[in-house]
Amino acid sequence: xxxxxxxxxxxxxxxxxxxxxxxxxxxxxxxxxxxxxxxxxxxxxxxxxxxxxxxxxxxxxxxxxxxxxxxxxxxxxxxxxxxxxxxxxxxxxxxxxxxxxxxxxxxxxxxxxxxxxxxxxxxxxxxxxxxxxxxxxxxxxxxxxxxxxx
Numbered sequence: 001x002x003x004x005x006x007x008x009x010x011x012x013x014x015x016x017x018x019x020x021x022x023x024x025x026x027x028x029x030x031x032x033x034x035x036x037x038x039x040x041x042x043x044x045x046x047x048x049x050x051x052x053x054x055x056x057x058x059x060x061x062x063x064x065x066x067x068x069x070x071x072x073x074x075x076x077x078x079x080x081x082x083x084x085x086x087x088x089x090x091x092x093x094x095x096x097x098x099x100x101x102x103x104x105x106x107x108x109x110x111x112x113x114x115x116x117x118x119x120x121x122x123x124x125x126x127x128x129x130x131x132x133x134x135x136x137x138x139x140x141x142x143x144x145x146x147x148x149x150x
Contacts, residue, residue: 002030002031002032002057002059003030003032003033004027004030004031005027005031008027008028008029008030009025009026009027009028010026010027010028030057034059035085035087036059036085036088036127037082037083037084037088037117037125037127038057038058038059038082038083039056039057039059039061039064039080039081039082039099040055040056040057040080040081040083040096041055041056041057041058041064041077041079041080041081042054042077042078042079042080043055043056043067043075043076043077043078044075044076044077044078044149045074045075046073046075047074053078061102061115061117061141061142062141064080064102064141064142065102065142068142068147071147071149076149077147077148077149078148078149079098079148080098080099080142080144081096081097081098081099082096082097082098082099082102082117082119082125083095083096084097084117084125088125088126088127089123089125097119097121097123098119098120098144099117099118099119099120099142099144100119100120100143100144100145101116101117101137101140101142101143102115102116102117102118102140102141102142103115103116103137103138103139103140103141103142104116104137104138104139104141105126105135105136105137105138106138107128107135108132108135114126114127114128115127116131116135116137
């Protein structure tokens with residue numbers, strides 16, 4: 001979902017610069033090619049007596065669930081924002097709102113499964129234009145009440 005380019009990489013190979021941690025690469029920008037909802041997550045890393053927060057950008061609700069399931073007393077998620085494009089949020093611009101739920105619902109007409117998202121205002125989003133707002137998800141992938149640690 002996020003594309004990077006060699007020209008955007010920030011190199012740490014200068015003599016005066018510290019080397020980056022193994023496997024870590026830093027980019028001055030990334031490109032989002034798919035105009036789809038995505039997550040902006042605040043993650044806390046505990047190191048001794050210190051806690052360090054960072055932000056992750058993540059594309060899919062199943063990846064969010066995997067990250068949530070892997071939380072520990074050393075790494076945990078404090079906040080998840082849902083970022084939605086205009087065609088999803090029915091506004092004139094992108095919105096970033098606190099996510100309260102991400103789940104999977106089934107269309108009673110054709111039996112297909114699809115993702116639904118609920119934000120703090122109570123608004124429910126989906127990629128389906130014909131979403132029945134009263135349709136309850138059969139599987140909750142993320143629940144702010146259950147999954148966030150503060």
